[in-house]
Amino acid sequence: MVRPISMLLLLVASHASFAQMTGNPAGLAPDTPGVEGGGPAPDYANNQDKLFVRQAALGNRAEVDLAKQAAGKSGTQAVKDFANRMQKEHSTSSDRLMKAGKAAKMQIPRDLDPEHQRVRDELGKLSGADYDKAYLAAQIHDHQKTANLLLWHLSYGQNAELIRYSSDTLPVVLDHLEHAKREYAALTSGPTRE
Amino acid sequence: MRTRKWRWLLGLFAMSVVPLSHADPLPPEATYRPLPTLPLDVVRRNDEGAKPSVQRRQQALLMQRYDMANRPIPGVMMSGGRKAVQGGVRVKLTPGTTWDQLAQMSPNEIRERNLLPLGFLPLPHVKQLAGGQVFPQNQIDEIGRAEDRNLRRFDVDFDLPDHMTPEFPAPIFLQSRPELGDVSGGKLLTIRNYYAMMVGILTPVQMEGLRLLLTPFPQEEFNQTEDRKVAEQSDGVACLDCHANFHTNAAFHLTPDVRPQTARFRLDTTSLRGMFNQQIHGSKRSLRSVEDFTEFEQRTAYFNGDHVSATRKGVHLPDRPNQVAMMAQMQNMIDFPPAPKLDPMGRLDPAKATQQELAGEQVFMGKGRCAECHVPQTHFLDNNMHDLKLERFYKPGQVHNDMATLPEGPMKTFTLRGIKDSPPYMHDGRLMTLADTVEFFNLVLGVKLTQEEKDSLVAYMLTL
Numbered sequence: 001m002v003r004p005i006s007m008l009l010l011l012v013a014s015h016a017s018f019a020q021m022t023g024n025p026a027g028l029a030p031d032t033p034g035v036e037g038g039g040p041a042p043d044y045a046n047n048q049d050k051l052f053v054r055q056a057a058l059g060n061r062a063e064v065d066l067a068k069q070a071a072g073k074s075g076t077q078a079v080k081d082f083a084n085r086m087q088k089e090h091s092t093s094s095d096r097l098m099k100a101g102k103a104a105k106m107q108i109p110r111d112l113d114p115e116h117q118r119v120r121d122e123l124g125k126l127s128g129a130d131y132d133k134a135y136l137a138a139q140i141h142d143h144q145k146t147a148n149l150l151l152w153h154l155s156y157g158q159n160a161e162l163i164r165y166s167s168d169t170l171p172v173v174l175d176h177l178e179h180a181k182r183e184y185a186a187l188t189s190g191p192t193r194e
Numbered sequence: 195m196r197t198r199k200w201r202w203l204l205g206l207f208a209m210s211v212v213p214l215s216h217a218d219p220l221p222p223e224a225t226y227r228p229l230p231t232l233p234l235d236v237v238r239r240n241d242e243g244a245k246p247s248v249q250r251r252q253q254a255l256l257m258q259r260y261d262m263a264n265r266p267i268p269g270v271m272m273s274g275g276r277k278a279v280q281g282g283v284r285v286k287l288t289p290g291t292t293w294d295q296l297a298q299m300s301p302n303e304i305r306e307r308n309l310l311p312l313g314f315l316p317l318p319h320v321k322q323l324a325g326g327q328v329f330p331q332n333q334i335d336e337i338g339r340a341e342d343r344n345l346r347r348f349d350v351d352f353d354l355p356d357h358m359t360p361e362f363p364a365p366i367f368l369q370s371r372p373e374l375g376d377v378s379g380g381k382l383l384t385i386r387n388y389y390a391m392m393v394g395i396l397t398p399v400q401m402e403g404l405r406l407l408l409t410p411f412p413q414e415e416f417n418q419t420e421d422r423k424v425a426e427q428s429d430g431v432a433c434l435d436c437h438a439n440f441h442t443n444a445a446f447h448l449t450p451d452v453r454p455q456t457a458r459f460r461l462d463t464t465s466l467r468g469m470f471n472q473q474i475h476g477s478k479r480s481l482r483s484v485e486d487f488t489e490f491e492q493r494t495a496y497f498n499g500d501h502v503s504a505t506r507k508g509v510h511l512p513d514r515p516n517q518v519a520m521m522a523q524m525q526n527m528i529d530f531p532p533a534p535k536l537d538p539m540g541r542l543d544p545a546k547a548t549q550q551e552l553a554g555e556q557v558f559m560g561k562g563r564c565a566e567c568h569v570p571q572t573h574f575l576d577n578n579m580h581d582l583k584l585e586r587f588y589k590p591g592q593v594h595n596d597m598a599t600l601p602e603g604p605m606k607t608f609t610l611r612g613i614k615d616s617p618p619y620m621h622d623g624r625l626m627t628l629a630d631t632v633e634f635f636n637l638v639l640g641v642k643l644t645q646e647e648k649d650s651l652v653a654y655m656l657t658l
Contacts, residue, residue: 022248022596023323024349025240026230026421027223035236038243048221055218113218147591148454151598152224155323155455170598171591 023156032158042160045104049162052153053101057108059146060094062116063087069120070135079132082183086139086176093169100165129187136184143177224454227414227503234420241349241423252320252353255595259313260284260626264357270656272615273531274376277361279614279656283633284626285313293633297642301586304637310587314634317624318597319460320353325448325498326415326423328352332362333382333435333443340384345435347415347423354444358626360615364441369470369529371395378439385409385432396527403524406517407433411510413496419507433491433521436463440528442616446623450499451478456598462623464608465616470526473577474606477621480579485522489514530573530611535657540570547657554654557647563639564651567607574611574658579604582638610658628652
């Protein structure tokens with residue numbers, strides 16, 4: 001009688017690590033720690049986690065950088081407010097990502113990625129209302145991409161800490177997207193969803 | 195000269211466009227199904243190990259959102275007379291609120307204070323990140339017995355209690371032979387028994403359509419490859435494994451029409467009753483004929499809208515002029531259950547209906563705004579998709595059991611004929627009872643119904 005109970009306890013204990021791994025194990029790498037024992041380790045970072053840390057870090061950096069540019073260049077208070085919000089919230093987000101992403105052991109490039117560099121250069125040539133519209137349009141596009149990056153990571157990432165980062169960040173990014181759409185619509189008299 | 199002019203124009207265009215970033219697209223699995231990288235025995239060991247916690251997590255979500263008790267409405271049975279209809283509001287209120295308080299608040303206030311009952315939010319798949327078709331136990335048992343075919347997945351079980359699902363097997367009513375009544379004989383139609391059950395009732399082409407609808411074909415989770423969720427190599431699934439007896443057994447899936455995986459919403463199987471009057475089909479695709487839908491289901495219900503994965507696993511593409519037409523014709527023969535209190539135009543006959551039912555019809559047609567989409571004369575359909583904009587009431591992006599709660603956009607209007615036979619309700623089955631649907635629309639449409647009006651609406655819907 002004692003033996004089945006202790007077996008059960010063992011099973012429960014060994015399955016506690018499954019709480020975070022609720023995806024399809026068919027896509028796990030064969031060298032995932034724990035996978036041959038029946039459950040991958042939740043603190044392991046898979047390829048998707050690693051790529052996510054890189055892309056999200058570059059995204060955060062670009063948002064902060066473009067926001068600093070906007071705070072200096074825009075003459076519209078609502079756009080400045082939006083830019084200040086981006087600078088503040090993406091900086092906080094960046095700090096948290098760097099902590100959460102330690103397991104991924106990724107080297108993040110020091111500079112802006114070439115595409116955001118190009119966007120910053122293009123925006124640098126504009127001024128006044130043209131600048132405001134172009135900055136917000138680029139922000140809408142960037143936040144669409146970031147929302148999809150988070151949704152993709154939530155679909156295929158594995159590291160528990162990074163999954164928590166993505167779940168907490170998704171509502172914020174969607175709210176940034178709404179904010180950018182609202183300000184863009186205000187400048188262009190276009191439609192908003194609300 | 196011409197080229198130079200073009201260059202000049204292109205340059206002008208490039209200067210005028212808003213700078214957009216196009217670098218670093220997401221990896222292909224953001225859209226396509228990834229190929230498996232582990233042997234099936236390792237996958238199965240991991241899936242079976244995770245299964246108890248997967249099921250517990252889903253049960254915790256259901257218990258948090260709903261009162262799942264077995265509490266039928268006294269004396270009200272589904273059309274086959276074999277299962278009771280559940281009653282009462284089952285969505286749990288956010289603590290400290292009442293339905294009347296919520297109805298008085300603006301959508302914005304409900305959103306900002308996080309007061310929307312969680313049961314009104316989209317319902318996640320039992321294992322969102324794996325997704326796929328999940329069959330209720332009664333269907334698994336009956337197909338196992340009748341055809342020796344295994345519909346049991348090793349990674350997940352069905353998540354709703356039996357009393358919250360349609361009666362099984364559902365009765366079958368034929369619009370070509372209305373005088374017969376239920377022709378199911380209380381049995382589930384299978385590839386083994388269909389001929390004996392239907393010869394003399396159906397035409398030759400309908401019979402062939404029925405055979406095809408009952409024939410198993412490879413599917414994403416049930417196939418011969420290592421990328422499956424059933425223990426043995428499987429012949430696949432049949433259309434009527436979900437649309438059991440042309441109704442629904444509440445088997446569920448994820449929409450094939452949205453990516454990435456975590457953004458896909460759950461789909462509760464739709465009844466095929468009254469197909470002859472339905473003009474649009476499919477989750478987001480709004481296909482305009484049942485022929486189109488029948489043909490394309492091999493790409494969608496079977497393979498998640500991923501024709502790349504389908505090709506590898508062995509997709510069956512039915513021949514349009516012959517097989518598809520016959521399958522479609524068979525589906526068009528299926529009638530709604532009888533509604534003796536309705537007149538030929540879908541209105542209550544005052545000589546047969548109770549005062550409460552008649553009062554419910556008044557609310558339905560007027561203050562409740564139900565009939566603006568559920569038009570009685572067109573079988574409670576308007577053949578349109580509508581966006582209820584539920585996100586007015588919540589902050590999008592919260593993740594529940596790996597599902598991102600996002601705005602869902604337009605959905606087609608479902609018929610309300612025979613609606614008491616089709617729990618759970620809404621496209622994803624997020625509402626357990628008709629009383630839940632009344633509270634949901636009372637809030638979404640802002641119509642501020644009294645308790646008496648709500649009760650009369652439920653009584654009315656039970657007559658449909």
